[in-house]
Amino acid sequence: MPVRRLAATLLSCGWALLIVGCGGTDAPPSVAVGAGPDAESELLAQLYAAAIRYYGSPAHVERGDDPVTDLDSGDVQVVPGLTGRLLTRFDPEAVALGDEQVYRSMISSLPEGIAAGDYAMSASDEPAPAVAEATATRWDGRDVSALVKHCAGQRVGAVEGEVPPAEVGACTLAEPREYPDPTSLFAALRSGRIDVAWTSSAASDVPDGVVVLADKTSLIRAENVVPLYRRNELSERQVLALNQIAGELDTGSLADMLRKVGEGADSGAVAAEWLASHPLGR
Numbered sequence: 001m002p003v004r005r006l007a008a009t010l011l012s013c014g015w016a017l018l019i020v021g022c023g024g025t026d027a028p029p030s031v032a033v034g035a036g037p038d039a040e041s042e043l044l045a046q047l048y049a050a051a052i053r054y055y056g057s058p059a060h061v062e063r064g065d066d067p068v069t070d071l072d073s074g075d076v077q078v079v080p081g082l083t084g085r086l087l088t089r090f091d092p093e094a095v096a097l098g099d100e101q102v103y104r105s106m107i108s109s110l111p112e113g114i115a116a117g118d119y120a121m122s123a124s125d126e127p128a129p130a131v132a133e134a135t136a137t138r139w140d141g142r143d144v145s146a147l148v149k150h151c152a153g154q155r156v157g158a159v160e161g162e163v164p165p166a167e168v169g170a171c172t173l174a175e176p177r178e179y180p181d182p183t184s185l186f187a188a189l190r191s192g193r194i195d196v197a198w199t200s201s202a203a204s205d206v207p208d209g210v211v212v213l214a215d216k217t218s219l220i221r222a223e224n225v226v227p228l229y230r231r232n233e234l235s236e237r238q239v240l241a242l243n244q245i246a247g248e249l250d251t252g253s254l255a256d257m258l259r260k261v262g263e264g265a266d267s268g269a270v271a272a273e274w275l276a277s278h279p280l281g282r
Helices: 003-019 039-054 067-073 083-090 099-109 133-139 144-149 182-191 236-248 251-262 267-277
Strands: 031-035 059-063 078-082 114-116 127-132 156-159 177-179 196-200 210-212 225-230
Touching (some): 031 067, 039 236, 039 251, 039 267, 067 078, 067 225, 078 083, 099 114, 127 133, 127 144, 133 210, 156 182, 177 182, 182 210, 225 236
Antiparallel strands (some): 078 225, 127 196, 127 210
């Protein structure tokens, strides 16, 4: 190669190094989204990771036993959660129950360096009492307030390992009988061995003939889907990606996705499918 041409090439490469690097660019780091061991945490993590990728940034899911601790230590940059559970973790003495009140109280209780994105007003997974259709008809109500009015003597059941509220408004419920799985729980409810079965508002396995009582008067602590993230580590576009989920996700969609995962579908594929049918930023 002639000297003059070689010099021109080196000079060109030198300027390129100053701008983007000669021979290619360094890829931006992938945003780590933390997921816990349960199916819902994994699904939500996949959903937020997909949203970040949708807005043009690489992202992946990191699984761990306690993703909130991983967020605090900096091992991950984003963690999905539910507002009420996070509030209980950071402020066990908090008394907030309603959606907005729980969200604001949760934000006030966050550790330094951790921020919260927008919460999904229409997507929740809070504890929910369920009764037989005949009971709802007899009570003439399908809201939690009907349970409060008929509190005395109710036989209660829950799945092993779940810790449902002991009190609902002015109603103090009996200690729940434990069942190994939702199928056994709902079988006991439908056969009349118990009167109330604790499930959740996003449960995907509620059988026919069972009514999940709505909580229109906020007698049970709200559990809305919300992302936490490390301050000053995400770009504005990445935070926007997280916040866009809040405007699209609802409880019905969450329950449907959890049902698919429970039937064996890959959580990442389920999240990608939902996102494809709910484009962000519309």
